[in-house]
Amino acid sequence: GENVEQHPSTLSVQEGDSAVIKCTYSDSASNYFPWYKQELGKGPQLIIDIRSNVGEKKDQRIAVTLNKTAKHFSLHITETQPEDSAVYFCAASNPNSGYALNFGKGTSLLVTP
């Protein structure tokens, strides 16, 4: 089955700096890659997603890049703010496994003022 690896597990940055979280996946049939943000006491919430026919997608301070050849995708957050502090999860989905989302273990991001 699909295996999603996520790094780093924890990340601490100063407010205003950029943060980058990286994920790799194992099944080349995967074609949908969402990123979720989970704040304390809440369920995960989608922040951005990308499909396999696109190499990059941007939404204000958040961007995601996808390298299908390397089976690698990354989340980039620029101009970080304290409210960006949360746990971030990447996931991969493919039609061979019923479109189930396979999640990485998560990255705990701390943005210090």
Add this chain to the structure above:
Amino acid sequence: ETGVTQTPRHLVMGMTNKKSLKCEQHLGHNAMYWYKQSAKKPLELMFVYNFKEQTENNSVPSRFSPECPNSSHLFLHLHTLQPEDSALYLCASSLQLEGDEQFFGPGTRLTVL
């Protein structure tokens, strides 16, 4: 608010108890999911329902029994659980199965004594 509600938010039960978790979505979605979230582990997909029909059972022990009476409601019936079943149980829904955003509820924090 994501449009997905879960009750109860917290539950403590003994190993011989029977309890049920409830999930309701107000988004008009057709697919609903149960996930288990444990510390230091990726979100684990447990069950998937599409148009009230179960499409996936990820080798979940029979002490967990799902029920989907209609597209808006999803239950997880629990009986004779083990302490290692203590976790956050998340419900999610999506408009369709294929590569669609999943909206998560806040979860039920379950503790098995």
